[in-house]
Amino acid sequence: MTGYREVAARIRRDIEAGIWPTDRPIPGIDKLRVRYDVARQTANRAVQHLVSEGVLFSQGRRGTFIRPPAPAPIVARDRHVYRDQLGYFFDRGAQDWRGVGTPTQEVGVPPDDVAELLGVGKGEHVMIRDRAVGPPDATHPLQLATSYLPMSLVGQLPVLGAAKTGPGGIYDRLEEHFGAPICWEETVSSRPANDREQAALRIGAGLPVLVVTRVSRVCEQVVEVNRTRMPADRFAVNYPVQRDTTARWPREAERSE
Incomplete structure (x- = not known):
């Protein structure tokens, strides 16, 4: 009896051979x-297996599609902030990326951990700005970014809740308002993609997202928390490894000789 993994391997070979186009669903x-001359259950398990591996992705009633190949090279985030004529950016490999779709702004309740980082009470409303980005020719985003800003700050600086925030975006407006530079701190983690992320990023339920939580401070005051999600198999984090004083060279034993 043919197992679902063998069928999945045969489907994968057909995908690699270009049997089906990437812009239309694969056969039902x-x-x-x-x-493949197998039971319906076996064919279904094979497809679900390929979805979990990220080879395919489901769009509900529209069908199951071949996931486009990863861009080359994979975008590597490092530990620097950069700036060009459009403002600050954090991925050199994604410098030319632009918004995909229409960004949104709304007042809502942030996740509890974000509220704690912002220094607002649990269940308290904040300004939430959502934006999806991708390469200039992208038909769907490769990153989803959500900014959370305290309403007390939005009251002082209403442009933070506007659809258009001007050259340089909210970071330039914040630095102009405070007359001081922003300092950032990022935490990188991963988790399973939720339904919205699976649909927007076109990834299966088996693939995790890389989550970068960035805390923006001006003079020790937290002014924004940004949470950016991206397919974990298409991004990497890159940083230099620095020696602590305990690991200095020459080593103590060699210095004393």
């Missing part, structure tokens, strides 16, 4: 069952 389960 019944057609796959006939093509």
